[in-house]
Amino acid sequence: MASGIPQELAGHSELQTSDLFSENFYNNMNTQYDDLSKYTSQCDSLYLKDKNKSEVKEICKKYLRYLYKHVNVWNSVNSGYDVCILLNYWIYDKLTDLFGSNETSDINFAFGSFQFLWNYSTGFLNTISNSEKCKPNFDLFKHHDWKKRKELYDYYVNYNMAYSTANNYDEKCEAYYKYIEGKASLYQHFENICASNNSSCPDIYDKCLAYNPNSVLRTIKCHDKIITQRALAAAAAKASSSHNPAQQEQESGPGATAAFSRLATDSGTVLSQENANIGTKVGHSVLGVAPVLLTATALYRYTPIGAWIRKLGVTNPSNLSNVNGGEMDGFFGDSENYISYQPM
Structure with missing residues (x-):
């Protein structure tokens, strides 16, 4: 119209x-x-x-x-x-x-x-x-x-x-x-x-x-501001999705639990309730770290902050002796699997 x-x-x-x-x-x-x-x-x-x-x-x-x-x-x-x-x-x-x-x-x-x-x-x-x-x-x-x-x-x-x-x-x-x-x-x-x-x-x-x-x-x-906002929004959405208990249950499913039970029975191992609780806590801890890693990935890969970190790693090795370019890229090397974004 x-x-x-x-x-x-x-x-x-x-x-x-x-x-x-x-x-x-x-x-x-x-x-x-x-x-x-x-x-x-x-x-x-x-x-x-x-x-x-x-x-x-x-x-x-x-x-x-x-x-x-x-x-x-x-x-x-x-x-x-x-x-x-x-x-x-x-x-x-x-x-x-x-x-x-x-x-x-x-x-x-x-x-x-x-x-x-x-x-x-x-x-x-x-x-x-x-x-x-x-x-x-x-x-x-x-x-x-x-x-x-x-x-x-x-x-x-x-x-x-x-x-x-x-x-x-x-x-x-x-x-x-x-x-x-x-x-x-x-x-x-x-x-x-x-x-x-x-x-x-x-x-x-x-x-x-x-x-x-x-x-x-x-x-x-x-332009850069908008691209950064979209990258962070994509990372946050992915983190939120991966931290959704319903989705976790769907991804792991009852089959995974049953398979683990069968493995324990076949090997003659009996898991105590205490050991089971330890596994649960470890799993929750890993899930809690995931959103932080995803956000850090977006910041490093797609924003000026990443460039700043890489530059700092080169110019000031005494402060970031363990965070050189290779190690940082290794840490974030699989970030493409978490964020599917194509810049204009």
Whole structure:
């Protein structure tokens, strides 16, 4: 939908949608302004089907109002992007919500009717040459994945602001980092399309290549902090899971206990209750150490603390004579088995 909080921003309250130009544009287009009635007569002249006619006319009024009120915006290329493309996406998206995504015939009929508004326009709009008119553009919607193409264009419009805000405002860095990160699957989608069929590649794709999350995320100032937080969270989750008594019982199972009993009986050994208690205490002690080891592993492997320890081991051997690089790596050598994490 063209209104509301985008899905990739949900849960990030510190990121205001009004900060993103495309979202600000769509929200303004959805506003029920008091002067919309000025455009009623022009929208009444449209040839429309009876289905949802009044709702289509409301979209028409907002479209006309924008054309009249913001000629200096849509009739200019100084912004670096085409506002008419955003306007087209807004109209088509509203019609899709109105008729339903499967009702292509009704959507296209209503969308096409907006082209005739230029034939009945008055004032300044009537002086605009045909090549400069901000008309509905069916070429934007000839592909079944037009919503993804809309998302890519929105990202192209929003990127510079999102990136600069992430690097200049610490309190907003994580939210905008996640916004940019959320576009990774979008790039994968179009990489596959553009590699196999160049004619289906979005016109804006080449301009967006420099904004690929896989290339830019590591250059955002809070990147290391976020990666460290995720590594620690993964370690904590793994530790919590391994320390869960129910899971321990499931992993060891009654079969393990029975096998141990059979082994003791077959060898003629009788375990006293005291000896059994000792085994229980030892097992609990080992389990208690596991979370500490997992957290230490994450700190050593994935955070600046690990680098500090290794450096200290080299520069100050007298204090860490027993913790050299080889021994530390040996201690943490199997940490991959505990933490499955792939950095961006």
